[in-house]
């Protein structure tokens with residue numbers, strides 16, 4: 001579970017995030033929409049502990065990120081727009097390395113099963129990451145989240161630059177992880193994908209979360225209209 005309580009971040013006179021109050025339950029997918037500079041990445045970075053709040057708190061499973069950065073990192077996985085992995089290691093070797101960093105020791109068979117579960121074709125398991133497409137790297141990122149048994153997943157524009165099929169496959173995997181109880185926060189510019197994959201959708205403007213909508217209550221067209229009126 002992710003909780004923000006009056007979470008704020010300022011840089012000098014500029015408020016990047018203004019008193020965010022939000023709870024994302026286990027198994028819930030929450031999509032954050034908003035223009036460039038609205039505060040989406042700032043929100044994710046506060047949950048990751050990459051930056052510290054100016055006031056308020058970000059909690060993961062009830063634990064304050066600012067006070068227990070190492071502990072909270074154990075519970076989460078993060079997939080940025082471009083998943084950074086080691087280009088000279090294969091998919092399996094990258095997964096082995098990053099799951100070992102998180103304290104797990106898996107057999108080759110287990111590692112292969114995580115990659116397959118994340119949708120990576122078997123022929124790629126033993127290829128160097130350097131030759132992977134963006135979508136394939138995203139899948140290794142997902143496999144790392146599965147291997148870490150992460151209860152919280154933070155995604156920053158994960159489908160940007162993916163072709164429609166890869167984006168669709170990505171959405172299916174995200175939905176599966178949520179069905180298994182993972183709480184997911186996803187920043188995106190893709191209104192259609194947000195409607196398709198999320199349970200709730202938030203629209204941010206100038207550091208404020210101005211609307212929160214249940215995805216089932218709105219069509220993609222209505223969401224687009226609401227977005228355009230809001231930002």
Ligand SMILES: Nc1ncnc2c1ncn2[C@@H]1O[C@H](COP(=O)(O)OP(=O)(O)OP(=O)(O)O)[C@@H](O)[C@H]1O
Nearest residue numbers: 011014015016034035036037038039040041042043
């Ligand atoms: N290190 C920093 N120093 C100063 N201002 C910053 C810093 N990081 C972010 N900001 C400002 O905070 C605001 C929110 O930025 P943020 O990156 O969260 O936006 P975003 O919604 O993720 O945008 P995008 O869609 O472009 O990724 C912006 O006005 C940005 O310029």
